[in-house]
Amino acid sequence: MARTAGSHGPKTMEAIRKAALTLIYRKGYEAITLRQLADAVGIQPGSLYNHVRNKQDILFDLVHDHMTTLLAEVEQAVPAEAPPLVQLEAFIAFHVGYHITRREQVFIANSELRSLEPGNHAAVVALRKRYEGVLIDVLRRGAADGSLRADDPTIAAYAILSMLTGICSWYQPSGRKSADQLVNLHRDLILRGIVVQDPASLAC
């Protein structure tokens, strides 16, 4: 994405991103115009082109940035040499912590995949697969060493990701549970399940 060389370039670009995030979150990508975006930033529509080429560039920038930051941070958060169970707990804590404060980004990264042009769509889906792959690998290694029960590591990973990302749809920082408490509640549910009695007594 083109950026101006002037001193206000990065600052304006940041304002554009922030305004685009809010506008797309509220109205959807297809419904917004570059004119509305310029108005929201407080610049002339023509000036917008000093920073971005078109509307598609802005959407791609938002989603791509969300995914690349996510990927860079998960590598830091999940200890490479730890046992699968420890990695799983680290992944859960990381995923919740990263997403819980990024409600708008999460919503757009999910609901506006439809609006990405084919090349951009493929790039984002590839990043997403890499991120899902981190969890799938953990579950696969846990199944292999007998510590985790994952008959289908891919589907179990999707299930865990959906559960954890779902927090974003209702979480309020002012709510009755802290982020740490939510991590613990979800970790326990994922690790131990919800049934109290002996698992052997359940129909399988």
Add this chain to the structure above:
Amino acid sequence: MARTAGSHGPKTMEAIRKAALTLIYRKGYEAITLRQLADAVGIQPGSLYNHVRNKQDILFDLVHDHMTTLLAEVEQAVPAEAPPLVQLEAFIAFHVGYHITRREQVFIANSELRSLEPGNHAAVVALRKRYEGVLIDVLRRGAADGSLRADDPTIAAYAILSMLTGICSWYQPSGRKSADQLVNLHRDLILRGIVVQDPASLAC
């Protein structure tokens, strides 16, 4: 929503709903026009007003219908007098079965809540709370009789609903798992969790 008394009324209305579902799913509610909708149905824009008052009515009709059918069916699916664990298993199977073939409805019911006018929004949120309440009640009774481990039944219910509804975002009827297999995989994960070793050995 007004419907024509003529013999083609219900049939046309059904075509309008179907076209609206697809259009909103692809482009988002804000971006579509009644003209595009009429074109998709193959009728004159003016004729649309024989069936619907405005765009908001159509969105509300789609989401409201999805939720009321869901509520009517869950009451049939979850046996009222059964133990909480049996009810939970029935709920899981019902929720997956109902949603898995309604990808577009699920997406719109989640992503276009933002586009409902206040009165419509409140009506849909109330239906949604009633549906969530069915699962919360099951978990609460399971926690009370000691069969289920739900420190926070509301959050556990949200977590389970997010996990199960997430299937819609990737499920393909032609995929490698049948709907029944998916029900079983998710039921096992929710009931028993993913850790193989003795739950008592986990840090809590």
